Amino acid sequence: MFKQTDLTYLEKQITELKTEIERVNYNYVMNSMHSHLTGYNYDPEEDELQIKRGIKLLYNSICIYFEVIGLTDYLKNFKDIFKDKINNSKELLISEKLFPHEDAEFELVILDEFASFLYPFQFFGYKEEKEKDFKRLISILENTFFIVEKTDTIITNETSIYTPVKWVLELYFPSIRKAKGGFNQKFKIYKPDIQIPELGTSIEYKYVRKGSNVDEYIDQIKIDATNYISEKTGERFVAVICLQDKISGTKESILHSWESKNFPTNWTPIILFQ
Known part of the structure; x- marks a missing residue:
């Protein structure tokens, strides 16, 4: 039986995992795009592994969270959308400019898709994240x-x-x-x-x-x-x-x-x- 402290820990883990994945992906994208200009010998393998592992941990944490709070249909919908993507290594690493303005950064598409399921919850709201x-x-x-x-x-x-x-x-x-x-x-x-x-x-x-x-x-x-x-x-x-x-x-x-x-x-x- 999950206690409130366990639920709070899960919420904290979800937000911190997402932040850490975003940080690693930013380094991954920047190094992949610009390392040849600086002469830095960048090996992307470690960052790629860290991103993929992080996304899978985040996926599992979100599934557990939806299950614990009793959102059975919501969980099923979430799994139906991501059950194939989560095992597709190439899809996990896809980054795009998700906003049309000039200064937009490349962001992981799957994280943005995860976020669409999390925004209704107070712990993941924009104000709380900020x-x-x-x-x-x-x-x-x-x-x-x-x-x-x-x-x-x-x-x-x-x-x-x-x-x-x-x-x-x-x-x-x-x-x-x-x-x-x-x-x-x-x-x-x-x-x-x-x-x-x-x-x-x-x-x-x-x-x-x-x-x-x-x-x-x-x-x-x-x-x-x-x-x-x-x-x-x-x-x-x-x-x-x-x-x-x-x-x-x-x-x-x-x-x-x-x-x-x-x-x-x-x-x-x-x-x-x-």
């Missing part, structure tokens, strides 16, 4: 200095910090590569350090050097917050404040200063110490 992706983004940004260290990056300014982080984020949010927009004002276009169109999120980095006044940097971000006016509803902004040392203040005192500036509610601060 919120999970935003939490994943925050987790990656909180590991900024870890990424900098592992990529042997020498810190010289904000750009040197966010460049390797941007590279990592591109693996999860491919739309970063084609983000071109800014925020128009009368005399200037304000462009954030990183933009993630698919999340409707922009990221601004500040590097506070030893002995500097953190409050002045927060004031700079407040100016950005005033200038970053988007016509899109639900736009989010993240300010990553990276401090060279802990002498400049504690996380609590810096957050207190942030709150005293009355930032818009769609701004999220992240405080990191080198």
